[in-house]
Amino acid sequence: MLELCDISKNFGDIKAVExxxxxxxxxxxxxxxxxxxxxxxxxxxxxxxxxxxxSGRILLNNGELTEKGWRDFRKQIGYMPERVSFYDNLTGRETIELFARVKGGSAANAIELLKKVGLENAVDRRVGGFSKGMRQRLNLAQSLSNDPDFLVLDEPTSGLDPVGTKEFYKILSDVRKIKNLTVVLSSHILAEIEDKIDRVAVMKAGRLNALGSLEDLYSGLSLPMRLHILVKDRDAGLEELLRREGAVDINYKDGHLIASIPREDKLRILSVIMERKESVDDISLREPNLEEVFFGIH
Amino acid sequence: MVFTDAMKAIARKELSDKLKSRWVLVIAAGFAVFTLVISYFGGATSGVAGFRSMDATIASLTSLVTYFIPILALTLGGGIIADERDKGTLEIYLAAPVSVAELISGKFIGLAIALTLSTLVGLGVSGIVLLAEIGMNALSSYLIFMLNSVILGIIFLSISFVVSILFTERARVIAFTVFLWLFFAILYDLGLIGLLIITKGAVGEEIFSGLLMLNPVDVYRILNFLSIGELKVFLGLAAVELPAYMKMPVLWAISLLWVVLPLIMSYHFFKRRYLA
Structure with missing residues (x-):
């Protein structure tokens, strides 16, 4: 277990982490x-x-990391930086072999790793001809080249299209099925990772604003739920009724009346809406997604 | 420090890049052609073309090498760290179980081998022609000249690593590389001559020889002229003599310092810039 204790990082007067x-x-x-x-x-x-x-301390399994401790810990780390273009003159296999050797892994597993990330057809192709998506897969493969226990992914899908992003998480999920990896994953595309992570740490201006599972954050923050009503026609009376019952952010768009309602009042509000069912075609109630949690916190 | 697997992998990658891109071959061919041309036409100003004595040839080649090798070595290593940073691969190395010393040493060794190979092959090819024409009795002088040339290259490669770490923008790397080359190959000696003129030769032998040691190009020149016994030719302008202890082993030791000190500086600058 890695533990950060009261970590701050300043660059001159700028507090990057507080x-x-x-x-x-x-x-x-x-x-x-x-x-x-x-x-x-x-x-x-x-x-x-x-x-x-x-300032602050970093502990690994309750012990403070020394110079040697860091070196040993790094043998277990796989790191995928955000932007890596690699060496255009090397092939996919040569790239993985290089980083495997540098990180103390086995260069013999290079082809197997490239297969694992879907680059089996690019083993002997030069990286100079790789697309952005292929380079990201290669980046994931290099991060796994020392068979790590702890994987750190910095904005891993940055620049990928939706299909590439989906494929990336599928590969990551397959890798985690084989090995019980600890993963720390950073992203500013919140909706992209909310169904993949166990816990979330929300940062703003260098500070940790929230930390926990999504369920913990939802219940702890008691965030409003989103009410979507498909109405037959725009009904000013219904909107007024919702406002009176505590709904906020009421908007009408394309036949939908959308509002935020207090979690604890949802049953009461639903029963009130039922009294005007002649105006309503359908109702749905949604949990806020991570993005809403994130901005809610802010 | 032992030669670790990580260092070997990094060194092999750098060497392999230079071999695959035919850099070593092109530079070696360039060396061979230039040295043969200089050797053959070196005495043309006195109206004679053709191979002369080995001493005269080495004196001519020394001038060529002092311009050619420093700029070659400086450009070879000048962008080595900045390139890794631009590619994003530097962060992978930093997060790997590799020390800064291993990273810098690995890259240095790989490039040093590439530079040494091209120098030895280039000068070796022309050396074979020269020895066939001039005679084998000049072999030892030429071998020492080759060794000194390799050392000069390694010194400037070491200096280039400092440049690579201090400057992250390619344009600045190039500008500072050209400045260093001009400084060591031309401006420094002009400054020394200026000093002698201004002080009317009052600068003592100790100070003057000490100032020469501060320029690896001068150390290289002295080593070569010492080996052929023509130091007076080199120092004639200065009208001073080197102290008696300034023999070749001492000059080689000073050359070694010129290799090691920039590498130590690189290590500290690297830690300050990238691991702060």
Whole structure:
């Protein structure tokens, strides 16, 4: 278990990370979310030992990491930086062999790894001819080249199209089925990772604003639920009724009346709507997604 | 520090890049052609073309090498770290169980082997022609000249690593590389001559020889002229003599310092810039 205790990182007068404490549990997938410049990448680099914190402690299995401790820990780490173009003159296999050797892994597994990430047809092709999606897969393969226990992915789908993004998470999911990897994943595309992570750490302006499972965040913050009503015609009376019952952010668009309602009042509001069922075709009630949690927190 | 597997992998990658891209072959061919042309036409100004004595040839080749090798070595290593940073691969190395010393040493060794190979092959090919024409009794002088040329290349490769870490933009790397080359190959000696003129030769032997040691190009020149016994030719302008202890082993030791010190600086600058 990796534990960050009251970590701060300053660059001159700029506080990139401020008093962040969090534990990364073994085998979990932790999502680190926040807008650009919120300190996610700096925090990841601190976790990897690339950047030294200005203050605070980093513990691994309850022991403080020493110089040698970091070296040993790095043998277990797989890191996928956000933007890597690799060496155009090397083939896919040569690239993985190089990083496997550098990280103390087995170069003999290069082809198997490339197959695992769907690059079996590009084993002996030069990376210079790879598409963005192929380079991201290669990046994932290099991060796995030392058979790590702890995987750190910095904005792994940045620049990928929706199909590429979906394929990437499918590969990651397949890899995790084979090995119980601990994964820390940063993203600013919140909706993209909410169904993949066990816990989320929300960062803003260098501070950790929230940490927990999505369920914990939903219940702890008691966020409003989103009410979608398909109406026959726009009904000012219904809108007024909803407002009176505590609904907020009421909008009408394309035959839908959308509003936020307090979680604890949902049954009462639904029964009130039923009294005007002649105006209503359909009703649905949705949990806020991670993005709404994220912005709700902010 | 032992030669670890990670260092081997990094060094092999750098060497393999230079071999595959035919860099080594092109530079070696360039060396061979230039040295043969200089050797043959080196005495043309006195109206004689053709191979002369080995001492005269080495004196001519020394001038060629002092311009050619420093710029070659500086451009070879000048972008080595900046390139890794631009490609995003530097972060992979930093997160790997590899120390900064291993990373820098691995890259340095790989490039040093490539540079050494091209220098030895280039000068070796022309050396075979020269020895066939001039005679084998000049072999030892030529071998020492080759060794000194390799050392000069390694010194400037070491200096190039400092440049690569201090400057992250390619344009600045190129500008500073050209400045360093101009400084060591031309401006420094002009400055020394200027100093002698201004002080009317009052600069003592100790100070003057000490100032020469601060320029690896001058160390290289002295080594070559010492080996052929023509140091007076080189120092004639200065009208001073080197102290007696300034023998070849001492100059080689100073050359070694010129290799090691920039590498130590690279190590510290790297840690400050990339691991702060």
């Amino acid at each position: 008093s962040v404490s969090l534990k990364v549990k073994e085998g979990e997938m932790l999502g680190l979310v926040g807008p650009n410049g919120s300190g996610k990448s700096t925090l990841l680099k601190i976790m990897l030992g690339i950047s030294r914190p200005s």
